[in-house]
Amino acid sequence: MGFVRKLKAKYTSRLHLRKMVILISILTLLSLSAFATVFYFVSQEKIVKQQVQSNTKVLQQVRYNITYMNEIIKNMAISIFFDEELMPLMNSRSEDIFDMHNRMKKQKKRVDSTSFLYSIVVYNGKTQSFYSNQSKYALESISEEDSDKLLANFLPILNKEVPWDKMKLMPMSTTSMLDDKQPNYDIFTLAMYQSLDYYEKGESVLFINVKSEWLLNNLKMLNQLDGLNSNGDFFIMDREGNVLLPSHTDHSDRLELSQYLNAESTEMLETHNAKYFTATLNGAKQIVTIMDADVNNWQVVMVQPYKSVMETLYQIRNTLILVTVCFLIVMSVLAVMVSLRLYRPIDHLMLQVGGDGQSEPSSISAKDEVDYVIHAYRSMKEKLAVLKTEQTSKRNIVKEYYVQKLLxxxxxxxxxxxxxxxxxxxxxxxxxxxxxxxxxxxxERSVRQMDAQLSAFALMNIVEETFYRHFQCEAIDMQTGHLVLLISISDESEGTMDTISELLREVKKTVTGYYGMAFNVAISEPIEGYTELSERYLELQEIAMYRIIYGMDSVIYPEMTADNRKNEDVGISLDTEQKLIESIKLNNQDKIKLQLEDIFAQLSRLNYHNMITSLFHLILVVRKTITEMNTYKIQPITISLNVLHQSLSEQKTLEEIKNDFLRIFEELSEEIQESGKQKNTVLITKIKEIIEDNYKDENLSLQGISSMLKMSSAYVGRMFKASEAMSVGDYMNEVRMKHVIRLMDNENYTIKDMMEMVGYSNLSYFWRLFKKKYGTTPKEYRQKKAVR
Structure with a gap:
């Protein structure tokens, strides 16, 4: 009991142990179930095939019996047909009653002495009489109501109403008519006549009637001898599916079996000259085996209950279920024992990582013991990594401090x-x-998607990994936006410098491929001793500034910047600056581009500090020029130059800064043109307002309006005509005439009064203008308007 309690406590407190037990049990159950299922269905198929093989043997014997019986009856029919004792019964036209009686008596003895014969019937075509059972029957006296149904069933044959063949067995009934829905076939009849081919009406016929029980008794005997105990039934059927034997079969059974045999959808399997299939007959599953009888197009059919055939298999199935259950019980116990054995290392590991034997792993947010161990391992690994990182970080801080001090x-x-x-x-x-x-x-523009410190770290690692293969070197992040690579070289030959340049190109290719990062490199000349490192470091910082000329992806050597550093010029020439100002004011884009090319060519020759100073000065010149242009403009230019300051702060190259200037000047040109259009619109509007306000003044003229606007009359007249397609004078006349038409409605005003009110002093001039405008004189115009 103590062991059971201990086992129960361990099992209920260990999730992984539970999983192991359940997994082993499930696998065992699935394996046994699969084996039992496969064994059952394979056995089922094997038993069916074995039973069909046994059925085939029996059916072959049945077929042999039918063939043998057919041959015996044929030989007997031939022997009787040509028997001298019987021939008078068939061919005589006259009758001797006593002689006929004796002959029929002999045939009766023959029937009684032969076990399979039912009767011998002779039909005399000449006298149209039947001789049977020591009796004579006239043809016209036979009817369906007679007790002897056999003779009545011969009538359709003799009258050729039904098809029949010579010397072939055909089913016949002695108790019912053949045209009944369910005729009772209890004998087989073989007919023989004189003609070689088809029966001619009026011919004499010999009918040999054989008991069907003789064949059935043989089949039952075969079953007993073969040791079969399958409760099977034998049927003899024709090709149309009609059951010929046994006659006692229920009509519904006959119909169902016939439908299965004739259905095209019935899947039949073949084996040893026989066919078989399974079907549900009369509500029960059956095994149906079929074989051709080779006689009269008959088929021999054997039907067996599926359940009786599978009785042994059902016993095996029950045994398998019992064995499986017992085996599962045993395997469950073994699964627990095996799981406990396999669990021991996990149990020890749990104790090592801090889990006690009584606590549940779920209490520490773990799925099971293995998950608990994994979490514990990861936690310890993370703590160890943090300790190593802190240690490395401290060591790197000290290292960076001393390297920076060295530089x-x-x-x-x-x-x-x-x-x-x-x-x-x-x-x-x-x-x-x-x-x-x-x-x-x-x-920095190429690493905006990355942290600056992370990008420096990645670049430093790639540089060290690349150079370590060839040189002793150290890379250090100076925390001022650049890295320093210090390389020890054994000689100062050109080959060494070429190797360094090649390695730097390899670093660029790798960094660009992985991170899309661009960086500039400034390389010093060979340094003799470590005491010169500080001086060369300051020199490299200045050389690196010339990336403004060579680009952010360039490699710069000291000789590339020597002329710039020696150049003492402080800026661009005043003449070039003045030409740029004039080009801006004239809005001449072609000249602006030429002047900019000249200016930036001068800038590229300056030292870095004067270059930057000159760029800021150039921005001030542009700003001042725009301010001067706005002094005389109605609509001031509002373009922003912040993009130029931003270009300098982002440390763009001279080429990029030049392009920014060009874009600014293009925007400036567009704004000047737009401002000119707006200015013309304002001027025209102002002229129209002056005319509208002063049209009554007879001294109003183009010169007066120009004086008011402080512009030349030629310029004002040209601008107005270009905008309105008429002169200022014509527009004044249009305005005055409009007001005259308005005054016409007031009959208190004379023509002269109206003329003076709109600013005309010469009456004939007024009449001429009015008639030119409206096609009539003012007086006529007023009269017509009054009539309307």
């Missing part, structure tokens, strides 16, 4: 301190060698 204060460090510094920090540089320094500046 900034190398002239103050003595050789002993330098060696000790390299040893303490495990730097990958030589103490007594020459050096090459490379300053790498990352283009």
């Amino acid at each position: 900034k204060e190398s002239d103050s460090i003595n050789p002993g301190e330098f060696r000790q510094f390299i040893k303490d920090n495990a730097l990958h540089i030589e103490t007594d060698s020459s050096y090459v320094m490379a300053l790498l500046t990352i283009d």
Whole structure:
């Protein structure tokens, strides 16, 4: 009991153990179930095939019996047909009653002495009489109501109303008529006549009638001898599916069997000259075996209950179920024992990582013990990684501090301190060698999707990994937007510098491929000793600034910037600056582009500081020029120059800054043109307002309007005519005539009064203008209007 309690406690507190037991049990159950299922169905198929083979043997014997019986009856028919005792019964036209009686008596004895004969019937075609059972029957006296149904069934044959063949067995009934719905076939009849081919009406016929029980008794005897106990039934059927034997079969059974045999959808399997299928007959599943009898187109059919055939298999199935249940019980116990055995390492591991034997893993947010161990392992691994990272970080901080000190204060460090510094920090540089320094500046625009510190870290790792294969070197992030690569070299030959350049190109290709990152490199000349590192570092910082000329993806050597650093020019020439200002004011884009090309060519030759100063000065010049242009404009130019300041702050190249200037000047040109259009619109509107307000003044003229606008009369007249397609004078006349028409409605005003009110002093001039405008004189116009 103590072991059971201990087992129960361990099982209920261990989730993984439970899973193992359940998994082993399920696998065992599935395996046994699959085996039992496969065994059952395979056995079922084998038993059916074996039973069909046994049925085939019996049916072959039945077929042989039918063939043998057919031959015996044929031989007997031939012997009787040509028997001298019987021939007078068939062919005589006259009758001797006593002689006929004796002859029929002999045939009666023959029937009684032969076990399978039912009767012998002779039909005399000449006298149209039947001789049977020692009696004579006239043809006209036979009817369906007679007790002897056999003779009545011969009438359709003799009258050729039904098809029949010579010397072939056909089913016949002695108790019912053949045209009944359910004729009772209890004998087989074989007919023989004189003609070689078809029966001619009026011929004499010999009918040999055979008992069907003789064949059935033989079949039953075969079943007993074969040891079969399958409760099977035999049927003899014709090709149309009509059951010939046994006659006692229920009509519904006959119909169902006939439908299955004739149905095209019935799937029949073949084996050993026989066919078989399973079907539901009379509400029960049956095995049906069929074989051709080779006689009269008959088929021999054997029908057996499926249940009786499978009785042994059902016993095996029940035994399998019992064995499976017992085996599962045993396997369940074994599964628990095996699981406990397999669980021991996990149990020990749980104790090692801190899980006690009584607590549930779920209490620590774990699915099971394995998940608990995994979580514990990951936690310890993460803590260890944090400790290693902290340790490495501290070591790197110290290392970065001393490397930065070396680059900034190398002239103050003595050789002993330098060696000790390299040893303490495990730097990958030589103490007594020459050096090459490379300053790498990352283009911030190419790494906006990455953290700046992460991009510097990635670049530094790729640089070190690439250069470690060929040189002793150290890479350090100076935390000022660039990295420094310090390389120890054994010689200062061109081959060494070429190798360094090739490695830098490889680094660029790798970084661009993985991160899409661009960076500029400034490389120093070989440095003799470590004491020059500070001076060369400052020089490289200045050289790196010239990426504004060569681009952010360039590699810059000291000789590439030597002329710029020596150039003492402080800016662009005043003449070029003045030409640019004039081109801007004239809005001449072609000249602006030429002047910009000249200016930036001058900028590219300056040293870096003067170059930047000149760029800011150029922005101020443009701003001042725009301000001057706005002094005399009705609509001021409002273009922003912030994009130029942004270009300088983002450390774009000279080419990119030049393109930004060109875009600014293009926008400026468009705004000037738009401003001109707006100015013309304002001018025309103002002229129209002056005319509308002063049309009564007879001294109003183009010169007066120009004076009011402080513009030349020629310019005002040209602008107005270009906009309105008429002169200022014509427009004044249009306005005055419009007001005259309005005054016409007031009959208190004379023509002269109206003329003076709209600013005309000459009456004939007024009449001429009015008639030109309206095609009539003012007086006539007023009269017509009054009539209307």
